[in-house]
Amino acid sequence: MKMQAFTVENIPLIRKGDDVASIICQRADIEDNDIIVIASTIIAKAEGRVFRLEDIIAGDKAEKIADKHCLDPRFIQAVLDRSREVLVEHPILLVETLNGHVCIKAGIDDSNVDMGYFADLPEDADHSARTIGEKIEKLTGKKISIILTDTNGRAFKTGQTGIAIGVYKIHPIKNWKGKKDLFGNKLEITEEAIADEIAGAANLLMGEGDGGYPVVILRGLGMRSDEASIKEMYRNDREDIIKKGLRCLNKV
Ligand code: GDP
Ligand code: MN
Ligand code: MN
Numbered sequence: 001m002k003m004q005a006f007t008v009e010n011i012p013l014i015r016k017g018d019d020v021a022s023i024i025c026q027r028a029d030i031e032d033n034d035i036i037v038i039a040s041t042i043i044a045k046a047e048g049r050v051f052r053l054e055d056i057i058a059g060d061k062a063e064k065i066a067d068k069h070c071l072d073p074r075f076i077q078a079v080l081d082r083s084r085e086v087l088v089e090h091p092i093l094l095v096e097t098l099n100g101h102v103c104i105k106a107g108i109d110d111s112n113v114d115m116g117y118f119a120d121l122p123e124d125a126d127h128s129a130r131t132i133g134e135k136i137e138k139l140t141g142k143k144i145s146i147i148l149t150d151t152n153g154r155a156f157k158t159g160q161t162g163i164a165i166g167v168y169k170i171h172p173i174k175n176w177k178g179k180k181d182l183f184g185n186k187l188e189i190t191e192e193a194i195a196d197e198i199a200g201a202a203n204l205l206m207g208e209g210d211g212g213y214p215v216v217i218l219r220g221l222g223m224r225s226d227e228a229s230i231k232e233m234y235r236n237d238r239e240d241i242i243k244k245g246l247r248c249l250n251k252v
Contacts, residue, residue, distance in 0.1 A: 002220055003218060003219065003220035003221050004217075004218070004219040004220055005201055005202065005204075005205060005216055005217070005218050005219075006205070006216065006217055006219075007205050007206075007213040007215065007216055008024055008027050008028045008213075008215040008216070008217065009027060010027055011023060011024075011027065011042075011212065011213075011214055011215060013045075014042040014045040014046050014214070015045060015046075016045065016046065016047075016048035016050075017046070017048070018045070018046045019046075019135075020038065020042060020043065020046050020132055021131075021132045021135035021136045021139060022135070022139065024036065024038075024132075024136060024215055025136060025139045025140055028215075028217060030136060030140045030142050030144060030217070031142060031219060032142045032143050032144070033143065033144070033145075033219075033221075033222050033223075033224050034142070034144045034145070034217050034218070034219050035144070035145045035146075035147060035170060035198060035217070035218040035219075035221060035223065035224075036132075036133075036136065036144055036145070036146050036147075036215065036216075036217055037146075037147045037148075037149055037162075037198060037199060037202035037206075037215065037216045037217070037218060038129075038132065038146065038147070038148050038149070038214060038215050039148075039149055039150070039206055039214040039215070040107070040119075040121055040122060040125070040148050040149060040150045040165055040166075041109065041111075041112050041113070041119050041150075041214060042214040042215075043122050043125075043128050043132075043148060044113075044119035044120050044121065044122065045113070045119060047122060047123075047128065049119065049120040049121075049122065049123070050113055050114075050117045050118060050119050050120070051078065051117065051118055051120070052116055052117055052118070053072055053074040053075060053078075053116075053118075056074040056075075056077050056078055057074070057077070058073035058074045058076065058077040059077060059080075061080060062074070062076040062077035062080055063076075065080075065086075065089050065090070065093065068089065068090040068091075069090060069091075069093065075105075075108070075118070076093070078106075078108055078118065079093060079095060079105050079106045079108060080095075082095075082097055082098055082106040082108070082120065082121075083095035083096060083097055083098065083106050084096050084097070084098050084100075087102065087243060087246045087247070087250075088246055088249075088250075089250075092104055093105050094246070096243075097121060098123070099121070099122075099123065099124055099125060099165075100230075100231055100234050101121065101125075101165055101230075101234075102243075103150070103152050104152070104153060106120075106121065107120070107121040107150050107152075107165075108120060108121075109150075111208070111209075112209075112210075121150060121165060122148065122165070122166060124166075125148050125165045125166025125230060126166045126167060126168070126229050126230055126231070127166075128148060128166055129146040129147070129148050129166040129167055129168035130146075130168045132146055132168070133145070133146040133168035133169060134168075143169075143224060144169070144224070145167070145168060145169045145170035145223065145224045145225070146166075146167065146168035146169070146170075147164050147166070147167055147168075147170065147195055147198055147199055147202070148164065148165050148166035148167070149162045149163060149164055149165065149199040149202060149203060149206075150162070150163060150165050151163075151203065151208060155242070160208075161196075161199075161200045161203060162196075162199035162200045162201075162202055162203025162204075162206065163196045163199050163200070164195035164196050164198070164199045164230060164233075165230060166230050167195055167228050167229065167230050168228070169224050169225055169226070169227070169228060170194075170195065170198075170223050170224060170225050170228055171194075171195075171223075171225045171228045171232060172193065172194065172195035172196070172228065172229075172230055172232050172233040173191045173192065173193060173194065173195075173232055173233050174191070174192040174194045174223075175191050175192075176190040176191065176192060177189065177190065177191070193233060194223060195230070195233065196233075198218055198221070201218065202216035202218065203216075
């Protein structure tokens, strides 16, 4: 078993309106079944989803939460505007974004963006992934997959890892149910979160700082699928006991 992972070199600082698909194709020899992993920060910049606090007016709820965090209420307002539910207000601000991703502060990030600006997650990350994926396929004639990533923390552990927030032509979950283990026992519950695993692997090469490596290609996994969505890996509300627990905590 073998896979390769490598960065795409010489990607410029991305600006609003930049054609990320063309930028990648000009700098990489894409092959069939490549998985192209892209940091959401550059999607935000290309889509113009960056903003400044000067352009936001904070409401009462934002003021209240901001007090607890000693943060600018306008920043909190930006988080609330991009969230369908606040799961924890303090000491972490954990929300479910409008797109269904649960993360701290709606994934709004001021690193690797112009001073004074903040980058959003894509509004519909699957759609962003599809747009870029289809364009790359058109430009190269190759059949590929895309995974858009962000860096997130995890519950119970310190440390952040790359995680998937949007996909094109790769199912985020590999279902092992019904397959056998080494001793012939049927696997009953294992669903492998391959999109997050790939995001984590790619993030090893991206890093978090000034490396300038927002795109990593993984070759050799052969996991291209038909139409896919990141939402395949979001638990539905009825089954999500963690969310239920957090909602109970908010009431006490
Ligand atoms: P996030 O995980 O999506 O929030 O992205 P990060 O801010 O952690 O950046 C991931 C990688 O992309 C790092 O290597 C950054 O240096 C790089 N990066 C971010 N923005 C740009 C850009 O506009 N151009 C280039 N070349 N690299 C960037
Ligand atoms: Mn980020
Ligand atoms: Mn990152």
